[in-house]
Amino acid sequence: MGSTVMSETPEITDQLIWIAVDWGSSNLRAWGLDQHDHVIARATSDKGMLSLKADEYEAELLRLVGDWLPTTGQTDVLVCGMAGARQGWLEAAYLPVPTRLDQLSQGAVPPTLTGDQLRVYLLPGLSQTHSTATHFDVMRGEETQLAGLVADSPDFTGLACLPGTHAKWATLEAGAVSGFSTYLTGELYQLLATKSVLRHSVGSDELQDPACREAFIAAVSEIYAAPETFSSRLFGLRAQDLLDGRLPTGDTRGTVLAARLSGLAIGLELSGACRGRPIEQSITLIGNQALCQRYTLALNTIGYQTQHVDGDAAVLAGLQLAHQALKAANC
The missing domain is CATH 3.30.420.300 (2-keto-3-deoxy-galactonokinase, substrate binding domain)
Structure with missing residues (x-):
């Protein structure tokens, strides 16, 4: 236990x-x-x-x-x-x-x-x-992290992203959530990396090596520009492993291909979440540092600036805000 x-x-x-x-x-x-x-x-x-x-x-x-x-x-x-x-x-x-x-x-x-x-x-x-009754969405837990974001800024307005297994993108207007979308990016990556044919090519997922960062950035750019090619580029990753003599050998080979897969998955998410949003609008990332750094790299690649709020600090601040409201209501 x-x-x-x-x-x-x-x-x-x-x-x-x-x-x-x-x-x-x-x-x-x-x-x-x-x-x-x-x-x-x-x-x-x-x-x-x-x-x-x-x-x-x-x-x-x-x-x-x-x-x-x-x-x-x-x-x-x-x-x-x-x-x-x-x-x-x-x-x-x-x-x-x-x-x-x-x-x-x-x-x-x-x-x-x-x-x-x-x-x-x-x-x-x-x-x-x-209103079309075709787009349903829910969040449970992330709303409290978003509440932590507005704890010090009650009238916060902007776009917030909470990366994770099921990434949330929320639009806030004057301290209220006016809409949000969920992307299965983290789960999709895990399934593709461990359950699909790509498991034969993909290795550990990290971006410390310059070659991995380069592969990640290139994949984000490619799929953001042409999201309709996502499925084709996925299989192309397997073919690249079989045919591309420029790829490094050993474990680094699989790590570079993992970075490319991550870039394709996150780039596809950004193509849906960011398309049409003003490029000058900073995006607030809420979550752990490593994952938010990855999303920052992806967002910077397509021209957006970010700010980061620690996920643990946000959830605690959100719970504090809720407790204060509860005390006020019971007075």
């Missing part, structure tokens, strides 16, 4: 005011916060939604944070992510866009608890249905 607990101070129970939790499919992260919203304790667990039944969430949460809790009273717990999914702890129904990100707590739901130490609120995700 994998879990890690780290205290910022030896006197957690005397200072703890509330707990923030990001509960994903594969793991969960918890932060204990004091009256000034400073983090005084941290904990992680590999017990994500995929490994829990609905009646097991409370026990797992108490196992992780029980030592932080005061001996009397109830402690607020704000939870975002897959714990609020239909197959999670209790469904927190999606809020349809447009939705103000400082109002996510209005859709929070409290699961029934067997104990009286906690007062838990599960935050909702966001949903989108176009």
Whole structure:
């Protein structure tokens, strides 16, 4: 049973005011916060939604944070992510866009608890249905990271991208999400690299080598200019491995081809997400540094500038914003 607990101070129970939790499919992260919203304790667990039944969430949460809790009273717990999914702890129904990100707590739901130490609120995700009823989309967890983006800028307007297995692109207008799209880029890359004929050519995926960066940039440019050639260029990657004597030998060969595959996949995503957007509009990337650096390289290739917000910092700021709104509503 994998879990890690780290205290910022030896006197957690005397200072703890509330707990923030990001509960994903594969793991969960918890932060204990004091009256000034400073983090005084941290904990992680590999017990994500995929490994829990609905009646097991409370026990797992108490196992992780029980030592932080005061001996009397109830402690607020704000939870975002897959714990609020239909197959999670209790469904927190999606809020349809447009939705103000400082109002996510209005859709929070409290699961029934067997104990009286906690007062838990599960935050909702966001949903989108176009008028044609042919384009449905949802997000759960990313909306809280977006809320973190507007925590310090309530009227933020712009385009934000959250790279990942299922990359999200959200348009924000005056602190509200007005629309968003999901791209299966990360999952598509993994399937192509490990389950298709390309598995015989593709190696490890990293961009440190100059040849890998060059292959990635070239692929982004090619597919952004002609996205309709995506399928053909995928098979061309396999043919290149068989025929191109200019490719390096050894492990570097597979790494260069992996970089090209990554560039094709991300370039295809950008062709849908960025086409027609003003080139002078900076794009905000939210997520881990390595992946955001890759997207920055791709976006710079087609002419866009970026700014980066750390994913962990964003989700914590979003949970803090939701807790503040919840306190104000209950006053």
